[in-house]
Amino acid sequence: MNVLETMKKCIREALPDLDMVMGWEQGFDTLHATPLFMETAEDVDRLILGPTCVQSLAVHLPSLKGKKIGVVVKGCDSRAVVQLLSENLLNRENLVIFGFGCDGVVSLSRLKKKLGALDFIESAEKKDDRLCIEINGEQQDLPFDDICAPKCLTCSRPNAIISDHFAGPQRTPRIPAKGKTALEKFEEKSLPERFDFWKAQMQRCVRCYACRDSCPMCVCRDHCVAVSRNPHFVSQEATASENFMFQLIHVMHLAGRCVSCGECERACPMDIPLGLLRAKSTEVTSALFNQEAGLDQEAVLPLLSFNIEEETIEEHD
Amino acid sequence: MPPSNDLKDGGELRIIGFLCNWCSYSGADAAGVARLEQPTDLRIIRTPCTGRIDPLFILRALINGADGVLVSGCHPGDCHYVEGNFHARRRLETLKRILPISGIDPERFKYTWVSASESGRWQETVREFTAKIHALGPAPRMTDVVSRSKDLSLEGLLLQDENGGA
Ligand code: SF4
Ligand code: SF4
Numbered sequence: 039m040n041v042l043e044t045m046k047k048c049i050r051e052a053l054p055d056l057d058m059v060m061g062w063e064q065g066f067d068t069l070h071a072t073p074l075f076m077e078t079a080e081d082v083d084r085l086i087l088g089p090t091c092v093q094s095l096a097v098h099l100p101s102l103k104g105k106k107i108g109v110v111v112k113g114c115d116s117r118a119v120v121q122l123l124s125e126n127l128l129n130r131e132n133l134v135i136f137g138f139g140c141d142g143v144v145s146l147s148r149l150k151k152k153l154g155a156l157d158f159i160e161s162a163e164k165k166d167d168r169l170c171i172e173i174n175g176e177q178q179d180l181p182f183d184d185i186c187a188p189k190c191l192t193c194s195r196p197n198a199i200i201s202d203h204f205a206g207p208q209r210t211p212r213i214p215a216k217g218k219t220a221l222e223k224f225e226e227k228s229l230p231e232r233f234d235f236w237k238a239q240m241q242r243c244v245r246c247y248a249c250r251d252s253c254p255m256c257v258c259r260d261h262c263v264a265v266s267r268n269p270h271f272v273s274q275e276a277t278a279s280e281n282f283m284f285q286l287i288h289v290m291h292l293a294g295r296c297v298s299c300g301e302c303e304r305a306c307p308m309d310i311p312l313g314l315l316r317a318k319s320t321e322v323t324s325a326l327f328n329q330e331a332g333l334d335q336e337a338v339l340p341l342l343s344f345n346i347e348e349e350t351i352e353e354h355d
Numbered sequence: 356m357p358p359s360n361d362l363k364d365g366g367e368l369r370i371i372g373f374l375c376n377w378c379s380y381s382g383a384d385a386a387g388v389a390r391l392e393q394p395t396d397l398r399i400i401r402t403p404c405t406g407r408i409d410p411l412f413i414l415r416a417l418i419n420g421a422d423g424v425l426v427s428g429c430h431p432g433d434c435h436y437v438e439g440n441f442h443a444r445r446r447l448e449t450l451k452r453i454l455p456i457s458g459i460d461p462e463r464f465k466y467t468w469v470s471a472s473e474s475g476r477w478q479e480t481v482r483e484f485t486a487k488i489h490a491l492g493p494a495p496r497m498t499d500v501v502s503r504s505k506d507l508s509l510e511g512l513l514l515q516d517e518n519g520g521a
Contacts, residue, residue, distance in 0.1 A: 225456070233458025233495050240497065263411075271411055279418050279497035286414045286457060293449050318456035322449060341449065344441035346432070351448045353431075354467045 041138055041206030042087050045110065048203040049082050052108055052134050059108030059136070060098060062091040069144070069159040069171065073098075076108075085110075087205075089164045092143045092187065094118055094301050096254040100127045107133060112140035114189060116198040117297040117332030118254035123200075124335045125295070127257055137198025139209035142182060142190040144169065147309050149185045153178065183215070188313065189300040191215055199333070221317040240278040240285070242308045249312055250288060252305035255295045255331075263287060289315045294323040294340040297332035326350045368422040368488050372399040373408045375440070378429035381471035383481075391478040394485040397425065404428065405466075406439025410450040417459055420496055423488035426466040427480065433470065440468070462487060463494060 039047070049059050053076065063074035063084040071090040076082050087110070095109050096118035111119060116137060122128045141164070150156045153173060160172040169185055171178045183191060192214040198204065227235065250256045250264070264272050264284050272283045288302070296316050303313040324330050327340035327350070374380040380401045386393065402408055405428030413424045426447060434440040447466040454461040465484055469477050 221456075229455065229458050229460050230495060231458070232456065233497075236458055237497055271415055277498065282457070282497055283415060283418050286418070287411060289453065290410050290414070290450065293453070315453075315456055319449075319453050322452040326445070326449060326452070341442075341445055344438065344445055346441065348444060348448075351444060 042085065045087060045136060045138060045203075045205035046082050046085055048136055048205060049076065049085070049108065049110075050079050052136075052203070053077075053079065053082065055106065056108045056134060057105045058102075059110070059134070060095040061085045061110040061136075062087070062093065062095075064090075067159045067162075069146070069149075069156070069162040087138060089142060089144050089169065089182075089186070090162065092146075092304060094252070094254050094299050096122065097252060097301070099133070099254075100257045101259065103128060103132075105132065108136060109133070110136045110138070111198045111201070112138070112143070113193065113195040113197050113199065114140070114297070114299045115254075116200050117195070118299055120200050120335055121255060121295060121297050121332035122257075124332075124337050125339065134203070135198065135201045137201030137204045138206050139197045140193075141196070141209060142186045142193070144185055145187040145304065147304075148188075149180075152180065152185055187300060187304065188220070189298065192219070200335075219317070220311065221314055221321070224314050236282055237278050239310045240281040243276065243278075243281040243285075243310060244308060245274075245276040245281055245284065246307060248305040248307060249285075249302035252301040253288070253292070254299060254301065255292055255297065256288070263291075285312065285315060289319050292316065293319050294327065294329075295331050296320055367394075367396045368485075368493060369420065370397045370423040370425060370485060370488055371416045371421045372397045372425045372427065373402055373405075373412060374399055374426075375405045375407075375428035375435075376401055376403050377435040378433065378471050379427035379469045379477070382427075382469045382473050382477040385471065386474035386477045386481075389474050391474055393478050393481045396423075396485050396488070397481055404434065404436050404439035405443035405447075406434070406436065408443060408447075410446050413447075413450060413464060417463065417494070418497060420494065420498075421463075422491070422494045423463045423465075423484065425480070425484050426464075427469045427477075428466075430468040430470055459494075460491060462491060 053059060059076040061074045061076060062071040064086055065072035069090055071086060073093055073095060074084055094115040096115050099122060119135060123130055162171040167182045169180045169182050194211045196209040196211055264287055273280050296319060298320055300313055303311060306312055323340055329337060329340060374383060383399060408426055416424050428440045428443060431440055431444060451461055451464055454464060467480055469480060
């Protein structure tokens with residue numbers, strides 16, 4: 039039995055005890071997947087697993103707290119589940135986790151950049167380390183590394199790190215390609231250059247909040263401080279400075295909690311490289327508190343705890 | 356006023372101070388009572404505790420055009436609420452280290468500890484920090500108009516195409 043069939047079987051068996059299981063189904067063409075909310079055995083037939091299953095379904099879990107929910111997770115998605123559990127935002131007893139070993143997902147932004155436009159795709163299929171795609175009657179065969187999500191290039195945890203059912207074989211983590219990361223390259227720029235870069239990027243932001251809404255760790259929803267009038271940290275004006283303030287709120291609220299899933303950057307319709315800010319925050323909190331989010335269910339949030347003597351913080355007196 | 360805040364254009368800069376009520380605010384008050392001369396660029400906002408200072412206060416001030424932000428509270432271990440400044444220390448240090456990625460000069464933000472009896476130390480802190488901010492000059496503003504055309508030299512970063520992700 040292949041991975042998909044094994045997964046479907048697991049879900050069908052578990053479904054009677056659950057309110058719903060979340061997975062993916064094909065969207066309007068073979069390149070786009072869309073979340074699938076399975077309530078009946080027939081729904082399970084539509085499940086797909088593969089390089090188009092880009093969304094992290096963990097984002098829906100906190101709002102479903104109280105229901106009995108199943109969720110299909112890739113390696114990166116599973117870290118969000120672990121982090122949500124560690125913050126007591128989910129009940130483990132009400133959750134059934136269906137894990138599998140992920141082989142990388144596509145980045146529609148990178149693909150679009152390669153192909154110019156992404157109109158209707160007749161077929162898209164991953165064959166070993168290539169993506170074969172038929173677009174406007176033309177066959178294209180692209181190296182997967184050129185069009186996969188950036189996070190997949192350096193992914194060290196392709197297998198769900200927490201699961202009740204694991205379908206198919208464990209994948210071997212890939213050895214990250216040599217060379218500088220985007221963050222390292224960005225940090226070669228001077229401070230004024232960085233500031234101007236963000237100024238230009240923030241003028242492009244349309245404040246759609248897709249970055250926030252796709253973030254599995256952004257759980258405040260309607261109570262988000264970015265839209266509250268009291269306190270009024272940021273105005274609704276979509277100017278560069280207000281947009282930047284909003285981004286930095288996201289970064290600060292995610293410090294020590296961000297699981298590096300890349301959903302914010304993927305969801306951004308303006309292709310703003312939001313991952314740079316998150317990568318920096320992760321680097322900082324890992325160095326300061328020697329802990330990475332989403333790996334340990336028992337972990338305490340670093341910014342909700344302290345040591346009387348902080349080894350990593352220079353005393354200021 | 357000593358000529359320490361003599362900007363070339365003659366103006367003061369905008370420095371925001373967030374001070375805890377129990378130590379640093381009293382220290383600053385004592386410095387005033389003792390007539391310890393200080394530059395006048397600093398605008399002080401009194402908070403109950405450094406633990407009350409959300410890092411967003413500092414970011415908001417910097418993005419709204421403050422040229423510098425100074426945070427000061429009780430020395431670690433002396434917090435009126437026992438552990439407020441221990442929490443603050445982690446938050447402020449995290450913010451300080453994240454700031455450079457935004458392009459905001461981390462030197463424009465300083466946090467320190469000054470007790471109610473250290474009026475001399477307060478004077479020194481204000482003098483030093485003000486001098487530093489004057490050396491850096493007015494902060495660049497997000498609101499300054501820049502062209503909407505893309506900065507080509509940074510284009511390659513947009514999709515992190517070479518060598519992969521962040
Ligand atoms: S900030 Fe971005 S990378 Fe971090 S958890 Fe949220 S969506 Fe994922
Ligand atoms: S997803 Fe992009 S455009 Fe939308 S609010 Fe976030 S940064 Fe702005």
